[in-house]
Amino acid sequence: MFHIFAAQVKGFLGGCRPIIGINGAHLSGYYKGVMLTAVAIDENNEIFVLPYGIVDTESIDSWTYFFRNLRCLFAQYESQKDDWTFISDRMRGVESALFEVFPRATRRICCQHLYSNCKAAGWSGAAFHKMFWIAANAYNEYVFEKTMSKIKDFDAAAYDYLKNVEEQWSVHMFNRTVCCDHNTTNFVESFNAITKANRDMPVLTLLEDVRNWCMKRMGSRFDKAVSMEPNDLTEHAKGVLATRTDDSRFCHVTAAGDGEFEVRDDHVKFPVTLGNMTCGCGKWQGSGIPCKHGLRVIYNQRLDPRDFVSPFYKGPAYKLTYGDHIHPMADPTHWPSLDVPEIAPPQGKRNAGRPPKQRRRAAHEAKKGKRHKNNKCSLCKELGHNAVTCKAKKASSKKTTHAASSSQQGNTRGKRKAAT
Ligand SMILES: [Zn+2]
Missing domain, CATH: 3.30.420 (Nucleotidyltransferase; domain 5)
Known part of the structure; x- marks a missing residue:
């Protein structure tokens, strides 16, 4: 069916x-x-x-x-x-x-599937994992090619395998008009x-x-x-804009005239064209939402960033997507009788015994719920732990310092008392 x-x-x-x-x-x-x-x-x-x-x-x-x-x-x-x-x-x-x-x-x-294929072929380890995902999430050809040459040094066979993948997998390969950077x-x-x-x-x-x-x-x-109003952004777009605005604080803009700008981010320079809504880093075109470099230019020119977000993230498109809804249905016992053929169930029945509910994982697949050791904390951006552990760690260190200072205060108070 x-x-x-x-x-x-x-x-x-x-x-x-x-x-x-x-x-x-x-x-x-x-x-x-x-x-x-x-x-x-x-x-x-x-x-x-x-x-x-x-x-x-x-x-x-x-x-x-x-x-x-x-x-x-x-x-x-x-x-x-x-x-x-x-x-x-x-x-x-x-x-x-x-x-x-x-x-x-x-x-x-x-790409998760592609990475599993690589792992099954014997290319694994933290270094390959890191390089693979940098190549997969590369918004521009430069980062992709640079990472691929590192993969080539790591293992030429892995490089050949990835170069010959017929399907698109790295973000920079994607059609910009689709405005979607999902590669999993x-x-x-x-x-x-x-x-x-x-x-x-x-x-x-x-x-x-x-x-x-x-x-x-x-x-x-x-x-x-x-x-939703015509220029309203969806919650997702608002969130991405807020994060990228935060990241854009350290970028420096130089105007080149006719809506073109050069943005320096740390020691790397990116050309930004406002009219085409493009940046050299490729993130703006790839996601449909201005990257941090584009945002710096937009704020610098005192423009509204919402005007530079793709219509795919705005109110009118959202209204069209949810312009209709699925109507409620009466109970099957109240349905009118129709003269239609009955649909047969799928062919083939199971043997006796309860079939397993959990999918059997292949030998190279990670165990369910196992976190990767390279997980990055969203708060302090360090590797090896997550935001929850980070918060707990900070809270416990605060408690210890507080306890230490209060015990110190207690000690001085005690000494003062003894002196009087
Ligand atoms: Zn950019």
């Missing part, structure tokens, strides 16, 4: 960025089967559910069925666009099916996490729970979108 509500397809075609994340998750109940999902990202960087389907197995046939329905659906809503950007893992059948149905599509691969499928995984609790339920119960979740989610955002 393939399923979507009108509010979802209208919302996606109306306001969302043209990127679609796809994934398949196994059903863990009585029937075997796979739930295929397509998820987009809204203006507030939250997930926006597109169609989901249930098929027997992941294969070229089942993915072709899914993509064909998706294309027909877009055509039904008068969208002839066929150069969508898709992001996924390397799942069975996806590539051939995708390019058969959408020959002009762009394909991004999830974490947003699709978060929808999978929501359906996980119900994937061992009968198919209709699963579908009903997902419908209910989508209705609730779209309803709350529909109410929020109503009050």
Whole structure:
């Protein structure tokens, strides 16, 4: 089956960025089967559910069925666009099916998946991990090429492997008009996490729970979108602007005339063009939100940063995305009787015994919940601990100093008493 509500397809075609994340998750109940999902990202960087389907197995046939329905659906809503950007893992059948149905599509691969592939091939360790993610998150070619040459020195085979990846994976490769710098499928995984609790339920119960979740989610955002003004930014864009404004304090601007500027950040210089909304670092074009260099210029020129944020993060687009909502539904017992064929459940039943709920992880995959030792604290920017530990550490050190000073005071008081 393939399923979507009108509010979802209208919302996606109306306001969302043209990127679609796809994934398949196994059903863990009585029937075997796979739930295929397509998820987009809204203006507030939250997930926006597109169609989901249930098929027997992941294969070229089942993915072709899914993509064909998706294309027909877009055509039904008068969208002839066929150069969508898709992001996924390397799942069975996806590539051939995708390019058969959408020959002009762009394909991004999830970097988390790509890194796992590298790890399985034997390239791992803290140094490779660091270089890989710098290359994956490089907003400009210079940083990418520089890091790739370091990877080449580390291991020539790893360099060859990464150079020959056919899908797009490093941020600087992405189409700027998409305005989306996501290079992992974490947003699709978060929808999978929501359906996980119900994937061992009968198919209709699963579908009903997902419908209910989508209705609730779209309803709350529909109410929020109503009050948004044309130049209002979403919470996500506001947050990014605030962080980048903070970081922009140490940049120095030199005007070059005709809306062009040179911004010095530490000892590196970046050219900024206000009219084109571009910066040499590539972050502005890549994310659609001014980078710290662009922001320094905007503040320097006494302009409003909101005017330089992509329309994909503003009120009108948010209103289009949540311009409609999923209407409430009566209980199935109250439905009118329809003369339609019954849909058969997925073929193939499980053997006796309870199927495992947890996914079996491969030998090279990290254990569930294991934190990377290179995690960075968001407060003090140091490696090796997180913000919670940092806060606790600071609080305990404050307590010790306070206790020490109060005990010192106590001692002097005692001495004074003795003296009198
Ligand atoms: Zn910049």
